[in-house]
Amino acid sequence: MPDIITRKAIDKLTSKLNEEGRKYALAQFLSTYFLCEMSYKKVLSSYHKTQGISDTRNNMKIFYDDIDKVLGSKNIIIDAEIKELLFSNKRKIRGDKSARVLRDSLAHNININDIEEIFIRNSEIVNAMNTFLMTF
Numbered sequence: 001m002p003d004i005i006t007r008k009a010i011d012k013l014t015s016k017l018n019e020e021g022r023k024y025a026l027a028q029f030l031s032t033y034f035l036c037e038m039s040y041k042k043v044l045s046s047y048h049k050t051q052g053i054s055d056t057r058n059n060m061k062i063f064y065d066d067i068d069k070v071l072g073s074k075n076i077i078i079d080a081e082i083k084e085l086l087f088s089n090k091r092k093i094r095g096d097k098s099a100r101v102l103r104d105s106l107a108h109n110i111n112i113n114d115i116e117e118i119f120i121r122n123s124e125i126v127n128a129m130n131t132f133l134m135t136f
Contacts, residue, residue, distance in 0.1 A: 012112060013110060013111075013112065013115070016112045016115050016116070017115065021119060022115060022116075022119050025118055025119040025122040026106075026115060026118055026119075028122065028126055029099070029102070029103075029118045029122060029125060029126060030103070030106065032126050032129040032130065032133075033086075033099050033100075033103050033129060035129070035133055036086060036099075036129050036132050036133060037062065039132075039133060039136050040062060040067070040070070040071070041060055041062075043070055043071060043073070043074050043076065044060060044062075044070050045060070046073070046074065047069075047070045047073045047074075050073065062087055062100070064083075064087055064088060064089060067083055067087060068083070071135075076135050076136065077135070078132055078135055079131075082128045082131055082132055084098065085098055085099065085124075085125065085128045086098060086099045086100065086125075086128060086129060086132055087099070087100050088100065088101070089101060089104075094113065094117065095117065095120075095121075097114070097117060099125050099128070099129060102114055102117065102118055102125075106118075
């Protein structure tokens with residue numbers, strides 16, 4: 001039986017989002033992450049064309065081990081630390097989650113702790129995402 005979000009849980013999340021700066025931090029985080037994801041996927045699509053591969057839902061996913069190869073096909077090089085901070089799906093420790101893990105949490109299982117982590121680490125993560133975007 002699937003988990004059902006309760007009124008109490010919705011009220012807690014709403015209360016957390018209404019704390020000063022949380023909505024702005026969340027909106028800034030998500031909008032910047034989406035720009036990073038979209039930029040990468042544009043390069044991925046171009047890479048697929050050079051390889052004779054059709055874009056499908058499954059092969060347009062971000063596979064961490066392919067990032068350097070895909071970006072390198074357009075002479076785009078990103079720092080390994082930025083790549084890990086943004087796209088690793090293994091950084092799941094509270095206070096050190098990657099942008100991808102936080103984004104996935106927001107999309108699939110939003111919780112107060114991840115909202116707070118985004119608020120606390122917003123400058124660090126958004127600056128890394130902006131650095132990534134400047135490589136295009």
